[in-house]
Amino acid sequence: MVKKDKYSILLPTYNERKNLPIITWLLNKTFSEHNLDWELIIVDDGSPDGTQEVAKQLINAYTPQRIQLRARAGKLGLGTAYVHGLQFATGNFVIIMDADFSHHPKFIAEMVKVQKSKNYDIVTGTRYAGNGGVYGWDLKRKFVSRGANLFADTLLRPGVSDLTGSFRLYKKEVLQKVITSTESKGYTFQMEMMVRARAMGFTVAEVPISFVDRVYGESKLGGDEIVEYAKGVLTLWLKV
Ligand SMILES: Nc1nc2c(ncn2[C@@H]2O[C@H](COP(=O)(O)OP(=O)(O)O[C@H]3O[C@H](CO)[C@@H](O)[C@H](O)[C@@H]3O)[C@@H](O)[C@H]2O)c(=O)[nH]1
Ligand SMILES: [Mg+2]
Numbered sequence: 001m002v003k004k005d006k007y008s009i010l011l012p013t014y015n016e017r018k019n020l021p022i023i024t025w026l027l028n029k030t031f032s033e034h035n036l037d038w039e040l041i042i043v044d045d046g047s048p049d050g051t052q053e054v055a056k057q058l059i060n061a062y063t064p065q066r067i068q069l070r071a072r073a074g075k076l077g078l079g080t081a082y083v084h085g086l087q088f089a090t091g092n093f094v095i096i097m098d099a100d101f102s103h104h105p106k107f108i109a110e111m112v113k114v115q116k117s118k119n120y121d122i123v124t125g126t127r128y129a130g131n132g133g134v135y136g137w138d139l140k141r142k143f144v145s146r147g148a149n150l151f152a153d154t155l156l157r158p159g160v161s162d163l164t165g166s167f168r169l170y171k172k173e174v175l176q177k178v179i180t181s182t183e184s185k186g187y188t189f190q191m192e193m194m195v196r197a198r199a200m201g202f203t204v205a206e207v208p209i210s211f212v213d214r215v216y217g218e219s220k221l222g223g224d225e226i227v228e229y230a231k232g233v234l235t236l237w238l239k240v
Pocket of ligand 2: 100213
């Protein structure tokens with residue numbers, strides 16, 4: 001008997017109380033409509049806004065088979081949140097995404113379809129190809145994001161149009177291999193993951209997505225992150 005595919009979504013959250021119920025509802029809708037098996041793994045880093053209380057209510061509503069809350073004591077960052085969540089994933093595929101609607105679950109169906117078309121190791125959402133785009137960012141953030149991608153692409157040539165985005169589908173064993181070899185933690189993390197995956201010979205396909213900026217709260221991108229990112233690109237350029 002062929003085992004049915006299962007998709008584990010790793011959802012890092014920090015102060016996403018308002019977004020979590022709707023994102024969960026949309027995930028359920030998408031996976032039900034396409035008759036796909038799935039689970040949601042919420043990695044909350046001690047959000048002071050009560051995100052975990054909401055997560056517990058969602059577990060009651062959707063069952064513990066469907067949703068796991070894998071909390072950590074404090075805000076330890078996105079990169080390690082994926083590492084933490086991954087150990088609890090029971091699916092053969094893993095999807096990583098943001099909880100603030102920048103990544104709409106409706107794109108998952110297309111990512112799954114594209115993955116199956118040529119048995120790709122990774123499918124990444126891209127804002128910078130086809131119908132992809134960014135909505136709600138000011139000019140500075142757009143410029144920084146484009147510049148960051150151009151810089152890494154010029155030096156490292158991974159052949160992927162969106163290196164810093166984090167809406168991605170991986171074969172679980174591929175994610176495990178790539179994440180173990182990745183050293184950076186902040187915004188550099190997604191870019192390093194993709195560059196290393198390509199260097200290891202994994203196949204990557206792209207699906208255009210529209211990225212919509214969050215309504216509540218603020219992003220953490222600052223001057224320090226930009227410097228860290230530039231250092232990360234140069235380090236990889238020397239090593240990979
Ligand atoms: N557990 C945990 N979750 C976190 C943490 N920091 C952020 N998150 C969660 O991670 C997701 C992304 O955080 P945002 O603060 O919304 O990031 P962003 O500035 O919008 O950046 C996004 O776009 C970038 C590309 O332009 C991406 O590089 C980045 O990974 C992210 O997708 C959200 O679900 C947020 O709750 C943390 O320290 N711990
Ligand atoms: Mg965001």
